[in-house]
Amino acid sequence: MSTRTARFGVSSQRVIVVMGVAGTGKTTVGRRLAEALGLPYAEGDAFHPAANVAKMSAGTPLDDADRGPWLDAIGVWIRDRAGRGGGVVAASCLKRAYRDRLRTAAPEVVFVHLTGERALIGERMAARTGHFMPTTLLDSQFATLEPLQADESGVAVDVAGSPEEITERALAALRRL
Structure with a gap:
């Protein structure tokens, strides 16, 4: 475990997925968590095929078929990082199936x-x-959202406050896992 991850008490072998609806600060908090933990960061939006970006830009929500290749690409990154010390990725992951x-x-x-x-x-x-x-x-995102369930490894963190406050709450919650 690196000095930074040991200091924060979070396993460096874990891959942390920062999830939530659009606008919650996944990118900001994800980057801050990665920096605090000394882990690599990946932006989930970068894994979207161009067709997905075009569809969302036009105001059309993605469906499960659209999300399949995106989830698979993130899964490859997760598998790679899990074998090489962990990482942090921001990705909406609104449904349990995702x-x-x-x-x-x-x-x-x-x-x-x-x-x-x-x-x-x-x-x-x-x-x-x-x-x-x-x-x-945003409304379609909230309609799709299935919050974390009790049997899922994860934590819920309220986004009220500054990015620093949110990141500190996330780190504290991760230490309790």
Whole structure:
């Protein structure tokens, strides 16, 4: 275990998936967690095929068939990182079936579910620039969301507060696993 991961009490062999609806801060918190833990970070949006990005940019929600290749690509990254010291990836993983699919890549996957009030998330989503996901898709994200269940390895972390506060809550919750 590296000095940083030992300091934070989180296994360096785990792959942490920062999940949640659009606008919860998956990228920001994911990067901060990776930095705090001394682990590599991957942006889940980078694994989307161009057709998925075009579909979402046009305001059309993805369906399960669209998400299959994306989940498989993230699964390859997870499998690779699980064998080489762990990592952090941001990916919505809104349904249990998506999380189950990623868990087949490596047994040490743990989820950090960023949660919050729809109004707060909508405000944050509307304020961001340069992202392909329009605010109009937020309701479809909430409709699709299946929160972590008791038998899933993971923690729920409220997104109220600053990125630093959210990251500290996530680290504290991960230490308790």
